[in-house]
Amino acid sequence: xxxxxxxxxxxxxxxxxxxxxxxxxxxxxxxxxxxxxxxxxxxxxxxxxxxxxxxxxxxxxxxxxxxxxxxxxxxxxxxxxxxxxxxxxxxxxxxxxxxxxxxxxxxxxxxxxxxxxxxxxxxxxxxxxxxxxxxxxxxxxxxxxxxxxxxxxxxxxxxxxxxxxxxxxxxxxxxxxxxxxxxxxxxxxxxxxxxxxxxxxxxxxxxxxxxxxxxxxxxxxxxxxxxxxxxxxxxxxxxxxxxxxxxxxxxxxxxxxxxxxxxxxxxxxxxxxxxxxxxxxxxxxxxxxxxxxxxxxxxxxxxxxxxxxxxxxxxxxxxxxxxxxxxxxxxxxxxxxxxxxxxxxxxxxxxxxxxxxxxxxxxxxxxxxxxxxxxxxxxxxxxxxxxxxxxxxxxxxxxxxxxxxxxxxxxxxxxxxxxxxxxxxxxxxxxxxxxxxxxxxxxxxxxxxxxxxxxxxxxxxxxxxxxxxxxxxxxxxxxxxxxxxxxxxxxxxxxxxxxxxxxxxxxxxxxxxxxxxxxxxxxxxxxxxxxxxxxxxxxxxxxxxxxxxxxxxxxxxxxxxxxxxxxxxxxxxxxxxxxxxxxxxxxxxxxxxxxxxxxxxxxxxxxxxxxxxxxxxxxx
Numbered sequence: 260x261x262x263x264x265x266x267x268x269x270x271x272x273x274x275x276x277x278x279x280x281x282x283x284x285x286x287x288x289x290x291x292x293x294x295x296x297x298x299x300x301x302x303x304x305x306x307x308x309x310x311x312x313x314x315x316x317x318x319x320x321x322x323x324x325x326x327x328x329x330x331x332x333x334x335x336x337x338x339x340x341x342x343x344x345x346x347x348x349x350x351x352x353x354x355x356x357x358x359x360x361x362x363x364x365x366x367x368x369x370x371x372x373x374x375x376x377x378x379x380x381x382x383x384x385x386x387x388x389x390x391x392x393x394x395x396x397x398x399x400x401x402x403x404x405x406x407x408x409x410x411x412x413x414x415x416x417x418x419x420x421x422x423x424x425x426x427x428x429x430x431x432x433x434x435x436x437x438x439x440x441x442x443x444x445x446x447x448x449x450x451x452x453x454x455x456x457x458x459x460x461x462x463x464x465x466x467x468x469x470x471x472x473x474x475x476x477x478x479x480x481x482x483x484x485x486x487x488x489x490x491x492x493x494x495x496x497x498x499x500x501x502x503x504x505x506x507x508x509x510x511x512x513x514x515x516x517x518x519x520x521x522x523x524x525x526x527x528x529x530x531x532x533x534x535x536x537x538x539x540x541x542x543x544x545x546x547x548x549x550x551x552x553x554x555x556x557x558x559x560x561x562x563x564x565x566x567x568x569x570x571x572x573x574x575x576x577x578x579x580x581x582x583x584x585x586x587x588x589x590x591x592x593x594x595x596x597x598x599x600x601x602x603x604x605x606x607x608x609x610x611x612x613x614x615x616x617x618x619x620x621x622x623x624x625x626x627x628x629x630x631x632x633x634x635x636x637x638x639x640x641x642x643x644x645x646x647x648x649x650x651x652x653x654x655x656x657x658x659x660x661x662x663x664x665x666x667x668x669x670x671x672x673x674x675x676x677x678x679x680x681x682x683x684x685x686x687x688x689x690x691x692x693x694x695x696x697x698x699x700x701x702x703x704x705x706x707x708x709x710x711x712x713x714x715x716x717x718x719x720x721x722x723x724x725x726x727x728x729x730x731x732x733x734x735x736x737x738x739x740x741x742x743x744x745x746x747x748x749x750x751x752x753x754x755x756x757x758x759x760x761x762x763x764x765x766x767x768x769x770x771x772x773x774x775x776x777x778x779x780x781x782x783x784x785x786x787x788x789x790x791x792x793x794x795x796x797x798x799x800x801x802x803x804x805x806x807x808x809x810x811x812x813x814x815x816x817x818x819x820x821x822x823x824x825x826x827x828x829x830x831x832x833x834x835x836x837x838x839x840x841x842x843x844x845x846x847x848x849x850x851x852x853x854x855x856x857x858x859x860x861x862x863x864x865x866x867x868x869x870x871x872x873x874x875x876x877x878x879x
Contacts, residue, residue: 299412304419312416315409322346322406346405381419388413437815440822441689442682446710447829448794449772449786457773461765464750464778467525469494478568480561487561488512490531492523493579500587500652500759501569503562504531507594507659508631509542513722514593521749527756528583532565534558537595552638555608555663558599559645562590566649589652589756593717594687595631597658601696603650604672608640609665616662626688628659635663650674652759654752656717657687660696669699676704677755677770679748681712685734695799698791705770706791707751709744710784716741717748740782747778747785794825 303312317328325343327335395411396403409417474491490512502522506514512533519529535541536554566585573583592600602608617633640663653672656679660669678700680693687693697706709716713735715723720738751774754766768774775787791799798821805814 298410299417300415302409302417302419306420315406318346318409319406322404348404379420381417383414383418434815437819437822438682438689440819440826442710444795444798444822444825444829445682445708445786446784447826448792449708449788450784457768457771457777459768461769462750463525463753463766463769464746466521467523469496469524469526471520471523478565480564483557483560483564485535485557485561487535487565488533489565490516490519492519492529492531493582494523494526496526497528497579497582498584499527500584500589500756502527502529502756503565503588503590503650504529505558505562505590505592505596505599506531506533506538507592507596507657508537509539510593510718510723511538511540514718515591516722517719517745518591518748518752522753522756525753527753528579530565530569532562534561534599552634552636554595555598555635555638555640556645558595559602559647562599562603562650563645563647566647585649587651587759588647588649589654589759590650591654591656591752592658593656594628594714595659597655598660598663600650600653600655601658601660601664601669601672602645603647604653604674604676605646606660606664606672607668608635608663609668610636610640612665613640613663626686626692628687628692629661632659632661632663652756653677654755655679657681657684657693657714658696659687659692661688661692664696664699667699669696670701672700673702675702675755675758676700677707677752678704679707679709679717681709681714681716683711684714686714690799690802694791694795695803698796698799703789705787705789707775708786708788710786712736712741712744712783716744716783719745736783740780743778743780744783744785747775750774750778751787794828798822798825 299315301312301314303310313334314330317331320326320328321331321338322343325340327338331338392408392411396407399407399411401407471492471494474493475488476491477486477488479486502519504512504515504519506512512531515531519531522529534554534557536551536557541551566588569579569583570585572579573581573585590600590603592598613632614636616629617636620629620633651674653674653676655676658678678693678697680689680697682689684693697704715735720741750769754769754774757763757766758770770787772787775785779785798818801821802814802818805817809817
């Protein structure tokens, strides 16, 4: 009976794990933690009066050999190569980052919610045990894996509360299924707008004819005691609008280096700004919380400060005098850089809405971006206007733009905006962080949906911080799968920037569904539209209502059913269109469908009619 109970539980849990990510088991083991002492020999799963036990040595045998020990025979259906690889998966994490994550867990109000969940799942563990366990496992020969963490836990038995674990898996599984269904709907609903293929000699995705130069320099803002590194990409014949790049949390100014090089080769000047309080160095070296609250204010100020310095260079520099168009600035921001751009373009922050949202934040029902933006609740968001009128166009990719702007803050963004969303983004959720903010924008806008794309899919593979690709639950795609997407962005972003020039009409055709389709692959379809389909707008509205009335799990379930209904409607419409398309265009040959006797009668009848007509003509 006990084996059968665990069999049913594992059937659901393992399916959820396999859907979420290959690294989830390792991530779950990290959540359990450890301290020095006698190694755990067995794990007991308990749900009410029922409980069952698995030996750690059996899991280790399966992990190393792939063979299922006799005591795990009941679980053979779940012990497949994917689970084996997950158990072997080694998590590489900087000790400094590890310690700062633990510090945030014990110091922040949102971290307390995660600590409480940990206590519900494994009552004998604590954040302090977690920190010690990670240190001990990192020193083992195999490094930090699920097995090595279990082997440094204290005591002989680790008890897991099945009800709390089941609740967590349920919410994670529903969130994943909802996001997958949303990706399918976006793919299908936006596909119908395709028209004839493009016919033009211009190839904006190809490198331009100019030889680019890169100048790396740092500017000190004495008023804020802040040193801001930048890369300036330019050519001897610089022209057109100025382009500014703003990276995301834990990245640096080289995150979009391929795009900067491409734009510069086509004659544009590009400035890649590095934000010192939220770059890769700050992630590893800075003291204090993982995400300093002042960064939500300082980042926009970084950009405005650099634009001021560039104005000085435009007036006085021997190399750049008169070459920088600071009246037309296109800002390109990724993730937290997307937030930076939206603020500079006029987006108004809503501290009260953010505080209300963060007070009710639920573990398992929230994305990492939700937790990250809640760091801003302690920031002085009403410290003045952060907008900069020099920013006249925006390109935002996977932005962190959820509750921090409230329900109306982004209506003040009136500049043309190219908005990119990735449907498998595990950091910034598609609905709250991307689609809802897109709908708020009041200026000209266009949506690029990357079906199956992840949070870092748009980045330069040679310049992505490896630590950002090794987070459990958040897998990233290999570089070869995203190469076509980067090619598309080269062409689409250049065409978007050129809309502020005399060549706007020449580049307009590349801001279209047809151009996006040209770079789509079966693994990574790309869709383009200037608005969300009506069906998705209705879904977003109903989801917001459900958010106020239902628990997170019920809301996700209702939202999932709504998306599945939209998908079913699309399939029915497609079947109807296919049936109509296959109908014969010429009149039906009914004789082919008549019984043989009737066919013979009809043939004889036709022959008689022909003979009668011939006789009548002879008499005439």
